[in-house]
Amino acid sequence: MSSKNKRRRKAEINNSAKNSSTNFIVRNGLAGLILIGLLSIVLMVPGYNWMLNSLIKGNLQIIKEYPNISIEEKYSMKFNVFGNLMNYIKRSTPENAIILIPDIEIVRPLINSTNQLVQLVNKSIILNFLYPRKIVMENLKEEEKYFNKITHVLIVNNYGYQYLNYEFNANIQLGVLPVNKEN
Numbered sequence: 001m002s003s004k005n006k007r008r009r010k011a012e013i014n015n016s017a018k019n020s021s022t023n024f025i026v027r028n029g030l031a032g033l034i035l036i037g038l039l040s041i042v043l044m045v046p047g048y049n050w051m052l053n054s055l056i057k058g059n060l061q062i063i064k065e066y067p068n069i070s071i072e073e074k075y076s077m078k079f080n081v082f083g084n085l086m087n088y089i090k091r092s093t094p095e096n097a098i099i100l101i102p103d104i105e106i107v108r109p110l111i112n113s114t115n116q117l118v119q120l121v122n123k124s125i126i127l128n129f130l131y132p133r134k135i136v137m138e139n140l141k142e143e144e145k146y147f148n149k150i151t152h153v154l155i156v157n158n159y160g161y162q163y164l165n166y167e168f169n170a171n172i173q174l175g176v177l178p179v180n181k182e183n
Contacts, residue, residue, distance in 0.1 A: 086129035098134040100150045
């Protein structure tokens, strides 16, 4: 290879090195600007701001303060009465249970008195806590394919005994009972 070709080849290598470092700087600079733009948008939107400053930071603080607590204890801390109720139902029913939740009109006085059980009318939230158990909402019983297969009833304000196949004489404000005595 002649010295002229060597110089040309060396110049091409230098130019490609300069181009690749320039490309690297441009790409990373552009990515940085996009990231800054996204972060500023996230911080301006109230929902994202709440998620970052309240939800994530609060959860991380609880994890740091209580690293060895169970999921049930976390539910109790975070969801108070509702979390305790979900833990109670979990402990009181088998995993294959089909649980009837009373109509919202039955649950509403309890929600109004405690102001902590509003989640009791939201099937997806209840399922999140009680999975793999199935949930049947009484107000949707015509749409529920498991309504005729319920195994347990959530008793609220002494309502729900009519679904039991046996006599039960105690007054229960809030609890879960099997439909059949042998469950």
